[in-house]
Amino acid sequence: MNRRALPVAVLAGAGLFAALALPFLYLTPNRLLSGAPHSPQALALAATWALVAAFGTTSAKGGPVAVASMAWLLIAGLPLLASIDAHSLLLTTIPSARVPLGAGFWSMWLAAVLLMLDRLRDVRMAGRIGAWLSLLAALVAMGLGGCFDTLALVREFHAQRGPFMDALLTHLVLAATTLVLALVVGVPLGWWAWRTRRTDGLVVGGLAFLQTVPSLALFALLIGPFAWLAQAWPALGAIGFGGTGAAPAVFALVLYALLPVVRYTVAGLGAVPADARDAARGLGMSRVQLLARVQLPLGWPVLLAGLRIVAVQTIGLAAVATLIGAGGLGRFVFLGIGQGANDMVMLGTLAIIALALVVDLLFQAMLALTERRP
Incomplete structure (x- = not known):
């Protein structure tokens, strides 16, 4: 394994561990009490991180671009996936219930951000700015469209x-x-x-x-x-x-x-x-x-x-x-x-x-x- 592939392997391993061992979401009775952990998409997320590791550790010419693209999709897609899972959990519970994001989500999201930073390190400044601006635009567009409204963090923002x-x-x-x-x-x-x-x-x-x-x-x-x-x-x-x-x-x-x-x-x-x-x-x-x-x-x-x-x-x-x-x-x-x-x-x-x-x-x-x- 070459040096450029080592960060990908480490971050993909961290994401894989988070997907399988850490809770993705919690279901709590209200904004103050703790609740039960839920990881409904653990296997799918673990498979995604395994795919990231496979692309990142190859010497293929398009490997860095593919890994950066997958990191982009993970950064934008993890909050959307969490919101979809939260919507399913809230359908069968009391109105005051909340769905906070768990340690698994934050660990995978941070690993994806670091992975994108690493893969874009050798890209020209214009390309880096374009990638981050497009990601920001995607997250803002989904947020304004109400895609994340079922998450406890977004509900807290609306209240404040x-x-x-x-x-x-x-x-x-x-x-x-x-x-x-x-x-x-x-x-x-x-x-x-x-x-x-x-x-x-x-x-x-x-x-x-x-x-x-x-x-x-x-x-x-x-x-x-x-x-x-x-x-x-x-x-x-x-x-x-x-x-x-x-x-x-x-x-x-x-x-x-x-x-x-x-x-x-x-x-x-x-x-x-x-x-x-x-x-x-x-x-x-x-x-x-x-x-x-x-x-x-x-x-x-x-x-x-x-x-x-x-x-x-x-x-x-x-x-x-x-x-x-x-x-x-x-x-x-x-x-x-x-x-x-x-x-x-x-x-x-x-x-x-x-x-x-x-x-x-x-x-x-x-x-x-x-x-x-x-």
């Missing part, structure tokens, strides 16, 4: 539609604000650290130390100082600046975001050839012109890679900001934990993961376009 959309918007605003502020502060700080050289280790070391502080502890530590500021300057409190809410949350998120921005700014500026800088100085450019016209354009791909890390990291960390009243998708995670409602937890968690993946894909596309630019 208004608060969910508000939380999603708040989460995006928190992440976007953090990214802008991290750029405004981090890029000049990175330029200064690169320019003076001696402060490089001090600045990066200090920001790295902040990364070791647990996010929940940092959010809690900021409540007191921000509450004091709002009390000392009532004008700040009048615009919503206080010990809880968005202000301390954004401040903490910016502190966590500064390290990758500064580090990648230093790396990007350092990647500009000395000959290019000397030529620019020879043309009479000032420091500001040199930075704006030469260093930033040439170092932009490196900085963009840092922004990609910041964006994904911020989307994840913003979930914790819910605990200090900042809102966001973390609200569903913590409310679900408090109520013992697993579907609410999954609703918030999956939304955060999906948002991070979409943002990561957008930054990958921007990075590919930047690297191709002459």
Whole structure:
């Protein structure tokens, strides 16, 4: 077996194990109680994963395309199959019953996603984006058509539609604000650290130390100082600046975001050839012109890679900001934990993961376009 076939064999084996050994669905009396496991399509799904393994471990030229296509079908088809099975189960039970997705479904769905990522790794960016967009379009079309309405997760979404959309918007605003502020502060700080050289280790070391502080502890530590500021300057409190809410949350998120921005700014500026800088100085450019016209354009791909890390990291960390009243998708995670409602937890968690993946894909596309630019 060659190296390229090994990931397929591992993921197909994981999918086969999940199909045969883990529950695909649960039937519960309501949204809070646990229920009985059901795996009505176990043998069919196991046969599908065996077929994936057979295609993926062959040396046929069309093997990778076939495996990627099968992974695409599994990602789109598993939720549809689960919804069909859920509809059959709900026909013979009480109206308050729910059908949550089981560990078997999530394991197979994750294996299919990883399999598609692996098979598309050598495909051009346009092909990768096209494959994921077509998959997203298929899932959205089926969702809007009501194909998944029998699943407990979708029923939870319909029950929480208004608060969910508000939380999603708040989460995006928190992440976007953090990214802008991290750029405004981090890029000049990175330029200064690169320019003076001696402060490089001090600045990066200090920001790295902040990364070791647990996010929940940092959010809690900021409540007191921000509450004091709002009390000392009532004008700040009048615009919503206080010990809880968005202000301390954004401040903490910016502190966590500064390290990758500064580090990648230093790396990007350092990647500009000395000959290019000397030529620019020879043309009479000032420091500001040199930075704006030469260093930033040439170092932009490196900085963009840092922004990609910041964006994904911020989307994840913003979930914790819910605990200090900042809102966001973390609200569903913590409310679900408090109520013992697993579907609410999954609703918030999956939304955060999906948002991070979409943002990561957008930054990958921007990075590919930047690297191709002459």
